[in-house]
Amino acid sequence: MALAARTAARSAWPSLAPFLERHYTTGVSILSVLVFLVLWETAADQRWMNPRLTGQPTLIWQAALEVFRNDRFFYHAWISFAEFGIGFVLALIVGVPLGLIMGTHKTTRLFLEPPLMALYTAPRLALLPILIVWLGIGIASKIAVVFLGAVFPILVNTLAGVRNADNRLVQAARAFGATQLDIFVKILVPGSLPAILMGVRLGIGRGVLSVIVGEMFVSQAGIGYQIMSYGQGMQINKMLVYALSISLFSYGLILSVQWLESRIRDWKPVS
Amino acid sequence: MAQIEIRDVSVDYKRPNSEETFTAVDGINLSIEKGSFVTIVGSSGCGKSTLLLALAGLIPYAKGAITVDGKTVTAPGPDRAMVFQDASLLPWRSVHGNVRFGLELRRWRRDDLDQRVTRFVHMVGLGSFADYHPHQLSGGMRQRVNIARALAVDPDVLLMDEPFGALDAQTREVMGDELLRIWERDKKTAIFVTHAIDEAIFLGDRVVVMGKNPGHIREIVEIDLPRPRTSAMLDSPAFIAYRQKLRDYIAADMASLQMVKDVA
Numbered sequence: 364m365a366l367a368a369r370t371a372a373r374s375a376w377p378s379l380a381p382f383l384e385r386h387y388t389t390g391v392s393i394l395s396v397l398v399f400l401v402l403w404e405t406a407a408d409q410r411w412m413n414p415r416l417t418g419q420p421t422l423i424w425q426a427a428l429e430v431f432r433n434d435r436f437f438y439h440a441w442i443s444f445a446e447f448g449i450g451f452v453l454a455l456i457v458g459v460p461l462g463l464i465m466g467t468h469k470t471t472r473l474f475l476e477p478p479l480m481a482l483y484t485a486p487r488l489a490l491l492p493i494l495i496v497w498l499g500i501g502i503a504s505k506i507a508v509v510f511l512g513a514v515f516p517i518l519v520n521t522l523a524g525v526r527n528a529d530n531r532l533v534q535a536a537r538a539f540g541a542t543q544l545d546i547f548v549k550i551l552v553p554g555s556l557p558a559i560l561m562g563v564r565l566g567i568g569r570g571v572l573s574v575i576v577g578e579m580f581v582s583q584a585g586i587g588y589q590i591m592s593y594g595q596g597m598q599i600n601k602m603l604v605y606a607l608s609i610s611l612f613s614y615g616l617i618l619s620v621q622w623l624e625s626r627i628r629d630w631k632p633v634s
Numbered sequence: 635m636a637q638i639e640i641r642d643v644s645v646d647y648k649r650p651n652s653e654e655t656f657t658a659v660d661g662i663n664l665s666i667e668k669g670s671f672v673t674i675v676g677s678s679g680c681g682k683s684t685l686l687l688a689l690a691g692l693i694p695y696a697k698g699a700i701t702v703d704g705k706t707v708t709a710p711g712p713d714r715a716m717v718f719q720d721a722s723l724l725p726w727r728s729v730h731g732n733v734r735f736g737l738e739l740r741r742w743r744r745d746d747l748d749q750r751v752t753r754f755v756h757m758v759g760l761g762s763f764a765d766y767h768p769h770q771l772s773g774g775m776r777q778r779v780n781i782a783r784a785l786a787v788d789p790d791v792l793l794m795d796e797p798f799g800a801l802d803a804q805t806r807e808v809m810g811d812e813l814l815r816i817w818e819r820d821k822k823t824a825i826f827v828t829h830a831i832d833e834a835i836f837l838g839d840r841v842v843v844m845g846k847n848p849g850h851i852r853e854i855v856e857i858d859l860p861r862p863r864t865s866a867m868l869d870s871p872a873f874i875a876y877r878q879k880l881r882d883y884i885a886a887d888m889a890s891l892q893m894v895k896d897v898a
Contacts, residue, residue, distance in 0.1 A: 532724060538716040539787065540711070556726075
């Protein structure tokens, strides 16, 4: 398919061919977004659907300018970002070491697994009312819910990464007189890095979801709060500006983790 | 006393998910002189790798005694280094990093650490591949790294567990030549486990033939071929005679197993 596109491009616009070749994947992705936006705009314009309910790209653009100028967008974004950031960093600080310890120390794992798995399988957003009772409607309850959302994917993947460590590598290290600490630092930690990053990527998704839902549920500021109030006021375009900004933020974060993962894939055996 | 003394050693394995044990090798007696090259050959399941792992100190033995230079083997020690089968290199480390790995674990804190690594990487002919990662190398190259990693820590005894088992026949021959070339420089005691009869004869001063149920030493054959060995010897009458002899021993082992099956 790629080849067909390349040859076609080459014969039509010889000067464009190398450009298209290099940016083939990005090009198709951008085209997909453009087609979607044009369809949306036309559908709303022709009243195939009601733009009061669905919004419209050009009106969203105007709403965006309005929001950035007069809506204290960056104040709300900062609140949400702080809640997410603190909760997520806490999840990393707890999830990665705990996963590593549970992966190496059997008794710790057996001891901690039942309560953690119970929490993992429970719908954690359902705990929000309790968290609000405990921590109030301010930033703390949102940090807690982000933490609870992100910590489990990170923990579970780290644990799996350590437990799936290649036994042949451990044995080779032992033959060279490795101590338990050597094996942990030189084999288990680097060996589980791909799994940890996968957990981080999943954790980002969960964390962003948690902060937005938390703010929609109860708060006085933040992106989720704005989405909720514009939604209730039927200001679809402004609401979508906030929703899209969230999408862009988490997409960017996930892209950077994927970049890290691809760097590591350089050494991963092809299997 | 020889450098390595194995006296009446047996190794028990615990069956998975039960308290039962079964005996993998039993009643092993073997003396290995310093600087000799001993190969251990036998069909799969005869416990040849088990014996090597016990000698490396990686698995405990139930009875008997193993000593290296008079010291009893209970754990891995700096006097021994091991070359494993394929896939024991760290995939996230380069060739240089993998050779360095063994030295790091041996707490080699001298200033010449990286120089030493470079020297051994060159010795196995991978000088221009020092920055490559294992998945970018061929099977033969990976085993060169494996050998360099073991030799770099300067062991007295080199233990090799089917190091060429995953290689194709041509590469295997080349690697055998290379291994002997490197070994002839300082003649470290070498113990080499394989299931390939030709390889065992070509490399060894002595070939230990093992049989199974439980694993035991069936025969020890002295190989009286001059060194340095060359691939031309593979077709010499003496070589063919050794090959025939060893094949008979191993076939007899398979046959006795067949009889046990028939009775059952």
